[in-house]
Amino acid sequence: MLVDPRCNSHHEITHHCLCDCEKAAQVRRKLISWCTWHFLANGFIKINMDMVTKDNPGRAGFGGLIRYSSRNWIKGYYGFIGQTTSLMVELWGIRADLKLVDFMGFDKVVVESDCKVALDMI
Helix, strand or coil, rough: CCCCCCCCCCCCCCCHHHHCCCCHHHHHHHHHHCCCCCCCCCEEEEEEEEEEEEECCCEEEEEEEEEEEHHHHHHHCCCCEEEEEEEHHHHHHHHHHHHHHCCCCCCCCEEEEECHHHHHHH
């Protein structure tokens, strides 16, 4: 039987971690307090993206969404990249996002990423 290390519950399943575990809820509340949408000036779009690797280096994937300044959905996407490091997958993702919005004809773009190192390198 698996045990949730946050609360010592014997219900280490997704539903417990997302809905029932008070310790996990405390972490979510801290994150949600600063992870909120900020409206953009008219004419801008926003890319929210996240990349992940299993190990570093390891198998890497990505996902994200593109929205108008009004929050309305434009496009969502996801995929698998292959074997790489966490920094390289972040840089790859930012590059791919910018190429996508350029192809779609947008030129006023805000990119949000959880990897400050990658954003600082651009």
